[in-house]
Amino acid sequence: MIRSVECKDALVPFTGNAFACRIRATANAYGFIHPFARFWVQARQAAMCLLDDAMILDAHPDADFDELAEFFPAVGARILLCSEAAAHSLPFPWKQTGEVMTLHAPQPFKGEGIVWNPSPRLLYPLLCACQAAQFQPPAFEPFYLDLSHRTRHGTACSAAIQEGNSLVACAICSAWTEDAAVLSAVAVQPEARRRGLGTNIVRTLATSLPAKTFYIFRAAGENEEFYQSLGFTRHCGFAELSLQERDAL
Template structure:
């Protein structure tokens, strides 16, 4: 049975590590359990969070996919992020499209930072969005409201360097996730995104730094010191 959590204490058993757990934890730290647009749920073998129709599932691989499919069909969803194992089963039961993504981790032992790696500039959400929007189809208002809230609560960080920008979605329990890496069109092809990534990874020296990416970007991240560690699944609601 899946039930809504009414207190953060109900998530005390949420795993300390792992990208699904940290994504959920970052939402819990930012919003708590009092808002309808950001809800948290408990299942027998899983923890669930949803923000504006986007769900995250942290399970142990034994989660009841049939129960989840019924739950998601009842709630309605835009996307679901979960383990590869659960996602492959769940997407079939939902009749929805699934995309497998790579979870890559930064290895400081294979990187030569070089003398051109400098401290990145901390950006405001507006400054970061002006760059990130050139590389991603992101609607301004929901992105800005969520990111501003996360930054105010010291959960997320935004960095920039030479016309490039990225978001640190969270830096929690020794793990950090970078995302939304973009460069202004007239500055592309000059290595600025790589410099920014390495600069931010150096700033996050006390954390294991991860990135989620599709297959076509694995070569780029390998050149910047990342290696594939796992695979995750993103499920998207199919258009009728």
């Protein structure tokens, strides 16, 4: 049975993966009073977070996926992010797939010339400069509002390297809790690549946070060697599903 969550304690059992980290960090940032940020649990088998129309699911193998499949569209969710294993149990078409990679206990590293938590207005042009087939920058306004809010509430952190008057590299952690963090973006200006800036900024950000486990969501076929060189290893597959239509399982 699915029930609404109104306090953080209900989410404590959910840990040990990137989806749980994102759900709990969102609860820490937004609390339980906003109509655009809602949370539910299905006993101890699944936890869910709906932010605007995007749902994140952390589901155990014994979750009631039939109930979940009926529930998601009913509460207004349009897209779903979950593990590949959970996606196989749901009757919705897949939009995107990729790999969650993890890094445990990164080695201490201190970069030089680091700008901490620069304004999202400064980060956004750097993200746009790195646009590619597998990476489309988010819309500016929701990116700005969400990252600013999470940073103010201590559940997000960003670091950048500045040269002259502009940022040339950045790393953004959009969700972190006491035990885990999710690295959501790494960007280096095209003309500044092959200088180790991406490696330096990721290591600097990772060792600045108290979390001992770090996750990244890597699109299929993208940047695998880069993250492996930093010590990241495969954790699981992920899938983004469209909840506007159903497949026949």
